[in-house]
Every structure is written in C-alpha cells, then in structure tokens.
Amino acid sequence: MQKFIRIDMATLKHEITDVPEKYAGLGGRALTSSFVNDEVIPTCHALGKNNKIIFAPGLLSGTSAPNSGRMSVGAKSPLTGTIKESNTGGSSSQMLAKMGIKAFVIEGKPSDDKFYVIKLDMNGVTIEPAPAEILGGCGNYDAIRILGGKYGSHVGIAIIGPAGEHRLPSANISFKDPEGNIRSAGRGGLGAVLGSKNVKAIIIDETGASKVPVADPEAFAAASKVFAKALLDHPVAGQGLALYGTDVLVNIINEAGGLPANNFTGGRIDYNDNFSGETLNATITERGGDGKVSHGCHKGCVIRCSQWYPDKQGKYITSGFEYETIWGLGADAGIKDFDTIAYIDRAMDDVGVDSIEVAVAVATAMEGGLIPWGDGEKVLEIVKDMANPTPLARIIAGGTSIVGKVCGLYRVPVVKDQAIPAYDPRAIKGIGLTYATTTMGADHTAGYCITGNILKVGADIDPLKKEGQIEYARAMQIGTAAIDSTGMCLFVYFGIADSPAGYQALIDMINAQYGLSLTSDDLDELGKNVLRVERDFNKRAGFTNSHDRLPEFMEYEPIAPHNVVWDFSPEEIDEVMKF
Amino acid sequence: MMENSSKTIELRGFLQLDAFLKKKFGTMPVFLEIDGPISGLELSKQLEIKRDDIEVIFVNGFVQQVDYIINPGDRVAFLPPGCPGPYRIALGFYGKNQGNEANFKLKKDT
Numbered sequence: 001m002q003k004f005i006r007i008d009m010a011t012l013k014h015e016i017t018d019v020p021e022k023y024a025g026l027g028g029r030a031l032t033s034s035f036v037n038d039e040v041i042p043t044c045h046a047l048g049k050n051n052k053i054i055f056a057p058g059l060l061s062g063t064s065a066p067n068s069g070r071m072s073v074g075a076k077s078p079l080t081g082t083i084k085e086s087n088t089g090g091s092s093s094q095m096l097a098k099m100g101i102k103a104f105v106i107e108g109k110p111s112d113d114k115f116y117v118i119k120l121d122m123n124g125v126t127i128e129p130a131p132a133e134i135l136g137g138c139g140n141y142d143a144i145r146i147l148g149g150k151y152g153s154h155v156g157i158a159i160i161g162p163a164g165e166h167r168l169p170s171a172n173i174s175f176k177d178p179e180g181n182i183r184s185a186g187r188g189g190l191g192a193v194l195g196s197k198n199v200k201a202i203i204i205d206e207t208g209a210s211k212v213p214v215a216d217p218e219a220f221a222a223a224s225k226v227f228a229k230a231l232l233d234h235p236v237a238g239q240g241l242a243l244y245g246t247d248v249l250v251n252i253i254n255e256a257g258g259l260p261a262n263n264f265t266g267g268r269i270d271y272n273d274n275f276s277g278e279t280l281n282a283t284i285t286e287r288g289g290d291g292k293v294s295h296g297c298h299k300g301c302v303i304r305c306s307q308w309y310p311d312k313q314g315k316y317i318t319s320g321f322e323y324e325t326i327w328g329l330g331a332d333a334g335i336k337d338f339d340t341i342a343y344i345d346r347a348m349d350d351v352g353v354d355s356i357e358v359a360v361a362v363a364t365a366m367e368g369g370l371i372p373w374g375d376g377e378k379v380l381e382i383v384k385d386m387a388n389p390t391p392l393a394r395i396i397a398g399g400t401s402i403v404g405k406v407c408g409l410y411r412v413p414v415v416k417d418q419a420i421p422a423y424d425p426r427a428i429k430g431i432g433l434t435y436a437t438t439t440m441g442a443d444h445t446a447g448y449c450i451t452g453n454i455l456k457v458g459a460d461i462d463p464l465k466k467e468g469q470i471e472y473a474r475a476m477q478i479g480t481a482a483i484d485s486t487g488m489c490l491f492v493y494f495g496i497a498d499s500p501a502g503y504q505a506l507i508d509m510i511n512a513q514y515g516l517s518l519t520s521d522d523l524d525e526l527g528k529n530v531l532r533v534e535r536d537f538n539k540r541a542g543f544t545n546s547h548d549r550l551p552e553f554m555e556y557e558p559i560a561p562h563n564v565v566w567d568f569s570p571e572e573i574d575e576v577m578k579f
Numbered sequence: 580m581m582e583n584s585s586k587t588i589e590l591r592g593f594l595q596l597d598a599f600l601k602k603k604f605g606t607m608p609v610f611l612e613i614d615g616p617i618s619g620l621e622l623s624k625q626l627e628i629k630r631d632d633i634e635v636i637f638v639n640g641f642v643q644q645v646d647y648i649i650n651p652g653d654r655v656a657f658l659p660p661g662c663p664g665p666y667r668i669a670l671g672f673y674g675k676n677q678g679n680e681a682n683f684k685l686k687k688d689t
Binding site: 235240241243244246248249251252253255256257258268273276277278282423428430431447448460461462463472476491493561562 | 591593594595597598607637639640642656658659660661662663664665666668669670671673674
C-alpha cells in the first residue's frame with residue numbers, strides 16, 4: 001500500500017496515511033496540481049502559512065522504464081501567483097517510489113526562525129535542526145557534501161540554497177544527482193516556498209526499500225524494451241542531445257532568427273559559435289579531465305543530454321549546462337565567453353536560483369543600466385552576492401518583472417511575471433501561444449510533447465505564420481501535461497513522437513505496472529484534466545484570459561532578421577485553451 | 580558578415596556538419612563561390628555531405644527542403660537530423676520534409 005505523508009512545520013509533527021482515493025491513480029504533475037487545487041487557498045500569499053508544497057514521483061518512477069526518474073514539485077508560486085509544477089531529475093524520485101511514498105506534503109510555518117532538515121526513511125519521518133554549517137550563505141555544492149557526510153553518500157537530497165533561505169522569488173529547489181552534483185526544480189520560486197516553511201533540506205534514504213511492484217512484469221519488460229529501442233534509434237537521442245546537449249539549439253534557433261538577443265531586441269547574433277552545442281562538444285572533448293560530453297541526470301536515462309563542462313585544466317565546473325541558460329547569458333545578456341557563462345551557471349546552482357529567470361533578469365537589468373552589457377564578471381559577482389544578498393542581488397534574484405519595474409522599462413519579457421525563455425514568440429509563433437496561455441507563466445517546457453493531433457497540422461506549420469499554431473499549442477500543452485504526470489523526462493517525446501510503437505509502449509508500461517487498460521485517448525484526457533485543474537486554480541486566484549497575453553512590446557517592435565511582430569488577437573489566443 | 584561578392588554564399592553546417600565543414604574549410608562560416616543558382620542537394624554533393632546527414636536546409640533564415648534552389652548571396656545552413664522534436668514541428672521541418680525519403684519522418688515506425 002502506498003503512503004501519503006503530511007508534515008506540519010507549525011507543530012513539527014507528521015502524519016502517514018494511505019493515499020487518498022482521489023489521488024490513487026495520479027502521479028507527478030497530475031497529482032501535485034490536483035492537490036494544490038484541492039487544498040491551497042488560491043488567494044493565499046505564496047510565502048504564508050496557507051501555502052502547501054507537495055513532492056510527487058511520476059507514475060512510472062522507480063521502475064526500470066528508461067528515463068522515468070523525474071519528480072514533480074507543486075505549490076502556489078511566489079513568482080507568478082499561479083499554480084506551479086516544476087520538475088527535476090536526480091535520484092530522489094526513484095527512491096521515493098521504491099519506498100512506496102506516493103507524495104509528501106509540507107505545510108504550515110514555524111513560529112521561530114530555525115531551519116530544519118526533514119528525513120524520510122523506511123521508519124518514517126524525522127525533523128531535526130539543520131546543521132549550522134549549511135546555513136547563512138553556504139552554497140549547495142558544499143551543503144550537499146556536508147549532508148552526505150552526515151546521512152551517508154547514498155541518500156537523496158532536496159535542498160534550498162541561500163536564495164531560498166532569503167525567500168527570493170527566483171529561488172529553486174536543488175536535487176542531488178547520482179554523482180552528488182545538482183539538478184533543479186527550477187522555475188517559479190518553489191525554493192522560496194520551502195524556505196518560508198523553514199525547511200533547508202529533505203533527506204531521502206531508501207535503505208530497506210523494495211522494488212516498485214509491477215502487476216504484469218513480463219508485459220512491462222517487453223514494453224520497456226520497445227520503448228528504449230524507440231528512444232535509442234532516434235536521431236535526436238543518438239546524434240543530437242547525447243553529443244551536443246540541449247545547447248544544440250543555439251545554432252538552429254539563431255539561424256531561424258528566433259534567438260532573442262540583447263533583451264529581446266534582436267533575433268540573431270553573430271557570435272553564436274562561442275557557445276553553441278557544437279562548441280560545447282568540442283571544448284569538453286579537447287579539455288578532457290573531468291569533462292563528459294554525455295551524462296544522465298538519473299539512473300536509467302538513455303538519452304543522456306547532460307554533460308560535465310570542465311575548465312581549462314579539466315576540472316569540473318558545471319553540469320546540466322542547458323541551452324536556455326546559455327542563451328540567456330550568452331545571447332540575451334551578451335556575455336561572449338563560454339567559461340564565464342559556465343561559472344555563472346555553477347554559481348546560480350550554488351546559491352539556488354532559476355538559471356532562466358536570473359539570466360533574463362540580468363539582460364533586463366543591463367538594458368536598465370544596472371549592469372554593463374555583456375559584463376560576465378559583474379554578473380558572476382552579483383550571483384555570488386545572492387548568498388548574502390546585497391540590494392542589487394535581491395533585485396536581480398527578484399526576477400525579470402521586478403527588474404523591469406525597478407528600471408522603469410516597458411520591454412520586460414515576461415508572461416504572468418515569469419521570464420520568457422530562449423525562443424522569440426514573434427519568430428516562432430507556436431511557442432509564443434504556449435507562453436501566453438500556459439498555466440505556469442512563460443514556460444517552454446509547458447508545450448513540449450508532440451501527440452498524434454500535432455501530426456495532423458504539423459505539415460502546415462510555418463514558424464512565421466498563424467496557420468495551425470493554435471492547434472499546435474493546444475495539443476503540445478495537453479501532451480506535456482500528461483507526460484509530466486508519468487515521471488518521464490519530456491525528452492522521451494523527441495523520440496517516440498516519430499514512433500507509434502514507442503508511444504504505445506509508454507502506455508503499455510503504465511498498464512502493465514498498474515494492471516490497467518489505458519488507451520492513448522485516456523492519456524490525452526489525463527493531460528486535459530491536468531490543464532483544467534490548473535486553470536481552475538488560477539481562475540480562483542484571480543487570473544483571467546487577459547493574463548494570457550505576451551508583453552505588449554512584441555506587438556509593435558519587429559524582430560530582425562525576419563522583422564516580424566506578434567500578431568495574434570486576444571480572441572485567437574483564447575482559442576488555445578478551448579477543448 | 581557576408582563577404583562582398585556577387586557569387587558568394589555564406590555557408591554553415593550544424594551538429595556533426597559543423598566539425599565536418601570546419602575540417603574541410605578551416606573556418607565557420609564558409610564563404611563559398613557558386614556559379615549560379617544551385618539546388619541544396621547538388622551543393623551538398625559537391626561538398627561531399629551525405630544525404631542522410633541532411634534533414635532540412637536553412638536559406639536566409641527560412642527552413643527549406645533539401646532540393647531548394649540556392650542563389651548567390653544567400654545565407655545557407657545544412658541541418659542534420661537531431662534537432663529536438665518540438666522545434667522540428669515549430670520551425671516547420673516537418674512540413675518541409677514530407678517527401679524527403681532520406682531523412683527520418685514522423686509516423687515512421689520503428
């Protein structure tokens with residue numbers, strides 16, 4: 001029987017129960033969003049006692065299914081004021097699933113200022129004061145090492161950095177990966193929510209846990225084999241992500257004229273080769289040492305889009321060096337040196353902030369005159385200052401919307417106060433519709449999954465034209481909401497979208513694990529239900545269709561080289577969420 | 580910057596073609612003279628780029644199928660399979676790739 005755990009930080013007591021019946025068939029995002037919509041007062045302050053934060057592995061997490069190690073974290077976001085689901089790799093999701101923990105919830109708020117460490121193991125829950133040495137400015141890398149020394153190197157760790165302790169709106173939650181490095185539930189400021197509950201870290205010790213039960217092991221193994229083959233046979237896994245990471249997109253999006261540059265005033269740069277995926281690969285290969293061109297963020301990952309980026313002496317700087325971070329610092333903020341970008345990425349992981357939100361905030365601050373354009377050393381200094389935040393560090397970690405207001409700017413690239421990432425909506429219109437309408441604030445991962453519906457309109461899609469884009473954005477968001485509920489990495493869809501057998505194998509694995517007979521229509525309906533639940537929360541929090549809009553400047557500032565503006569009417573945008 | 584020649588194209592290769600063209604020409608981008616209009620397919624043959632290494636080409640920032648006609652003065656990029664899925668749809672690769680037997684296509688079973 002799976003367990004549902006509630007931890008009340010007001011009383012420092014916990015309760016372990018059976019899983020409520022209404023959540024029994026849910027996992028990942030479907031579970032976190034349903035819970036938040038059920039139990040969090042939509043109008044509450046995100047950092048107040050009425051917010052609750054929930055951690056849930058996906059439906060397939062903990063099994064042998066490839067790429068199924070993702071964890072969803074949900075709460076009301078202090079950055080956007082909307083519902084938020086942010087998900088991550090690392091080891092914790094698989095451990096929780098093996099321990100039979102369907103989800104755990106942290107609620108309430110201590111009356112004092114002490115920070116705590118929560119430990120989950122097969123004996124239950126313990127709450128103890130956080131070690132002093134990991135508080136007050138200690139970075140995540142050191143804190144994870146110290147906690148590993150105390151609790152054992154085998155444990156999973158979720159932790160907030162100093163930014164979370166200070167409840168800054170871009171604070172993320174970091175998760176230890178298999179090598180002790182950092183993955184992040186990055187977006188929406190959920191680290192600030194955990195910080196508001198005075199929880200510094202969560203230790204997950206699976207010692208004594210058994211395997212995740214599977215109703216039909218033979219069918220599961222057969223489906224898993226087909227699924228893995230579909231992923232591995234696909235060029236995006238074998239030729240794209242494994243060799244160049246997500247950074248492969250720098251050259252592609254730049255060539256398409258959709259790479260936002262200099263705070264979204266241009267769509268193409270001429271120094272893209274400084275930090276392209278191809279350069280990433282060549283640099284890691286040339287430097288050797290700790291460098292790894294390809295790396296999995298959790299056990300069972302066969303796509304391996306992560307990498308270890310080393311310095312000139314071959315010493316590890318950072319991993320999970322993503323396109324959106326590199327774009328934000330490189331193209332949007334004009335920092336041309338790849339190593340400097342890597343050090344800033346590491347510093348952001350270390351203080352525990354969302355590397356997209358902060359990168360875009362930095363570029364906006366550059367336009368506002370707070371930081372010289374392209375000054376990577378100054379940015380690195382400011383990010384490090386977030387550990388014991390100066391006023392400027394607080395402003396930048398406050399996120400792009402706050403920076404825009406502080407600087408008196410109208411060109412502020414946000415939707416629902418969350419920074420727009422890496423793909424300019426004027427030149428890639430389908431993604432713009434997702435940015436406008438997603439329940440999460442601007443989020444490229446909200447519309448990632450290609451479904452059968454997309455194939456019907458995909459042949460007509462031109463990135464610069466409107467035709468087919470509404471259907472595209474709708475289907476992609478529905479598919480993503482479903483896949484976010486399985487514990488699968490979104491990147492599996494890169495492979496199985498081209499493979500009906502691979503897609504069916506994903507459904508077959510869920511059916512084999514739970515003894516169900518779901519169809520692709522059921523998975524589609526799951527995705528729709530997730531979006532309905534999230535929109536219901538947002539509506540009760542005060543959001544209307546008028547919030548589903550891109551920043552106005554995109555309507556009258558054409559972006560080069562195609563010189564296009566955002567031209568969807570409000571009525572057209574509102575069609576996306578009609579299903 | 581585009582070199583000032585009426586016969587020149589500005590050429591790039593992505594993914595493995597980046598290293599391929601850098602090795603072949605020693606620079607990126609490559610400024611290449613062509614005698615006149617030429618199809619992307621023919622150009623790729625002249626450059627000894629394998630057909631399987633091209634999903635689509637970019638011409639002046641627009642996604643085109645591999646046999647699209649390239650003219651002097653154009654900015655061209657060869658893109659192999661490997662671009663992550665949503666962007667293949669969002670950028671129009673799928674639409675331009677319908678009749679391309681050499682490249683992987685949506686709906687192709689494993």
